[in-house]
Amino acid sequence: MSSSITFYIVTYNCDFQNSESLLSINLQVVEWLEYAPMFLSGSEFENACSFVDCYLTSRTFLVGHGLTIADIAVWSNLAGKLDWTKMGESKRQRWESLRKSKKYQNLVRWFNSIDAEHRHTLSEIVAAYVGKRGIGKSPAPSLKEKVHDSKDPLAPEVDLPGAKVGQVCVRFAPEPSGYLHIGHAKAALLNKYFAERYQGRLIVRFDDTNPSKESNEFVENLLKDIETLGIKYDAVTYTSDYFPKLMEMAESLIKQGKAYIDDTPKEQMRKERMDGIESKCRNNADPNKSLRDPVYYRCNTDPHHRVGSKYKVYPTYDFACPFVDALEGVTHALRSSEYHDRNAQYYRILQDMGLRRVEIYEFSRLNMVYTLLSKRKLLWFVQNKKVEDWTDPRFPTVQGIVRRGLKVEALIQFILQQGASKNLNLMEWDKLWTINKKIIDPVCARHTAVLKDQRVIFTLINGPEKPFVRILPRHKKCEAARKKATTFANRIWLDYADASAISKGEEVTLMDWGNAIIKEIKMENGVIIELVGELHLEGSVKTTKLKTTWLADIEELVPPSLVEFDYLISKKKLKEDEDFLDNLNPCTRRETPALGDANMRNLKRGEIIQLERKGYYRCDAPFIRSSKPVVLFAIPDGRQQASLN
Structure with missing residues (x-):
């Protein structure tokens, strides 16, 4: 590939975050330029369509976050811009036929988006550069092997310590005490990324050690959300599967003098630990507060959603997690950096148990402005009827934001762009909704109201x-x-x-x-x-x-209700000592009655449309009868919205 081509690659409308990734970007673009002629081969045409359709499942562009000459080359071959022979006309007709079908939806979405937003620019570039310089002379079969390569700019460019291809095992371990929210989604997708990158295993393990908060409803919906995110796992396990072995281990540690039973009241125990005061029940203290009287078991008489009333004591997360990680063959435990001070405790427990070491890999917790991610606080909104349920479109749950109109593809792009960085960031929702708009605008139908x-x-x-x-x-x-x-x-x-x-x-x-x-x-x-x-x-x-x-002015008009939402809290970021109840937003939902064109009778639940000159909407309740309105949820487009107050 000539240096002049490389120049066009890195300068055409690319928005990449740092210069270190440019070499990776160039290499990927070169591979795509070599792969583009696949679309000119009659025998390979549909294979190429199938491959690129799969590749674009969680991407807006072929390389990075903006249009590159890789997109131009593939788009040009599909559009028939590089082959003016009769055979080229035949291929164009074949592509137009496939374009109207639902066979390659991701590829069609990408093609239509580029065709709509960049058509005039593309025509000039194709005429000036692509056609003359003969981009793409031979196929590059190696490209298929690099779809999930670590050089993907949408993925975190980091390595797991000591990781070897084919020998990595990671786990995503949610507690079944609520629905999956955007913060959990980051952890889930990072585990998915590393499992695929190292051709390893991914275990979904439910950390069900607190029967007072957990239920089968949460288990079922967490699995549903994991499937929604496109995460494929090798096994589903439960910490409760290991209750007998955990009990045996706890008794063994007590006999060895590495653990003891403490009947100190909870609040007194917490105060003594933080003040460094030795418990009356033991004779040593550690300078690391996480190692001072770490609690391994708690009494709880509530029945467990899986094992009933068999047990009256349950292991804590800190005790069970390293034990089960080791037993299940986990090689790398991904944890958010909020657990950093407890890493020493994790390793001490493994050492005391005589179990092999599991490497901890930290990443920053995803925090969003005007958003509560504590399941305890989200539960308060549900129990106090401030929202419909865990799927409410004002909630940061996966089901909530999808119900509001977010495409899962946008969520995946947004989270993977954050990568596995350890830097704590407060993210704006506008960035996520901007990605979403780029996905829905090229394909969503237009209606009038x-x-x-x-x-x-x-x-x-x-x-x-x-x-x-x-x-x-x-x-x-x-x-x-x-x-x-x-x-x-x-x-x-x-x-x-x-x-x-x-x-x-x-x-x-x-x-x-x-x-x-x-x-x-x-x-x-x-x-x-x-x-x-x-x-x-x-x-x-x-x-x-x-x-x-x-x-x-006809009788067939449909009466839609246009619903707008606002944040549940009124402050961008709450301080640690602030009570969220003192910062509740008084008005978070507003409905406006409208009249819509008769075609809205055919809208399906979940369908996304644009109301001309009003914005994007998701159909939450389709047409049943004229006396019952169609419910349309307003979808943010990334621009600052006025408050409903």
């Missing part, structure tokens, strides 16, 4: 005597979004905000129809009650200031 209590009738003097229907695309740049039926009539609804911005005699554009001239503005008590005008379809849409959405 006006606010029910803030609308004005617009009478068109020369409008059609009888309403008529035209079939229009739901997305002008995405054929996969299918079609919609739009009704045209001589009485149409406008949003009041648009009507109030119009002057008498002004020419405006009615989107998807043409221009109209305002002849009269009727008012009562200073409020606009009707506009009167006439169509001027031969008018130029380029000269009008206002391009407005509209709806024909």
Whole structure:
């Protein structure tokens, strides 16, 4: 590959975080340039489509976080820009046919996104560079072997200490006391990353050592969330599987003088530990406070969700975790840095038990602005009916943010971009929603709605005597979004905000129809009650200031309820001594009734759409009957939203 090509690789619209990754980026782009001709081979065409479709499952671009010449080369070959022969025309027709199907959804989403946002730029670049320089002369089969290579810029560029390919075993160990939230998702995805990178094993282990907080409901939903994140595991285990062995080990440590029974009251025990006061039940103290009277077992008479009332004492996480890690063959235990001071305790327990060493690898906990990630605090919102349940779209749970309209692909990209850094960062939600917008905008269908209590009738003097229907695309740049039926009539609804911005005699554009001239503005008590005008379809849409959405005044309109959400707490970051109850946001949900086009009757639960000039929405409750509104949840687009208060 010539140096001139490398120049184009690293300078075309790339947004990479540091210079150290540029060499890795260049190598990946070169591999893609060599792989691109696969799409020009008749026998390999669909194999190439299948491979790239799989590769794009959790990616927006082929390399890094921005458009590179790798995307241009592959896009050009798919679009038939590099092969002007009859065979090239045949391939273009073949691709267009596949593009309309659902066979390669990730590849089509990527292609449509680039086609929509960069088409004009691409045409110039293809003509100037790609075609002339003959990018891609031979296939690069090695690329398939490097899909999960450690050089992936979306993944953490770090090594596990002492890790060997084929010999790594990691575990994701959530406590079944709540649903999986965005913080847990980071831990889960990092474990997935290292298991795949080292071709090792991933165990999902439920740390079920506190029966007062745990339930089968949480187990089932944690498994559901893990599946949602696309995490494949080798086994599901439970700490409760090891209760008999843990009890034996505890008794053995007591007999060896390495543990003792303490009946000191809980609060007194905690104070003595922090003050360095020796417990009356033992004779030595350690300068590391985590090693002063570490609690191995607690009494608890509540029944356990798996073993019932068999036990009256249960091991603590600190005692059970290193023991089960060692028994299950875990080589590397990934833990957030909040456990750093307890690492010595982890290793001491392994040593006292006579078990092999398990390497701890730390990463920073993911913290989000205006967000509580404590399951205890989230449970308070559920129990006090401040939210619907754990799937509420105001919650940071995986099910909550997906219900609000976040694509799992965006969540994966966002978390992997943070990597396995040990630096504590307070992340903005806007960054996550910006990634999400780039994924949904190229493919989501467009619909129209006006606010029910803030609308004005617009009478068109020369409008059609009888309403008529035209079939229009739901997305002008995405054929996969299918079609919609739009009704045209001589009485149409406008949003009041648009009507109030119009002057008498002004020419405006009615989107998807043409221009109209305002002849009269009727008012009562200073409020606009009707506009009167006439169509001027031969008018130029380029000269009008206002391009407005509209709806024909017909009985078939659908009554959607537009729901907006705000943060549950009013402070960006709470200090350790601050009570979250003193910082509750008084208004976190607002519903606005609207009227929507009749095509909304066909929306399915979970479908994401864009309401023209209003924003993106996810259908949470589809159409059942006219008296029951379709519920649409507003999806943030990465721009700062006004508070609902």
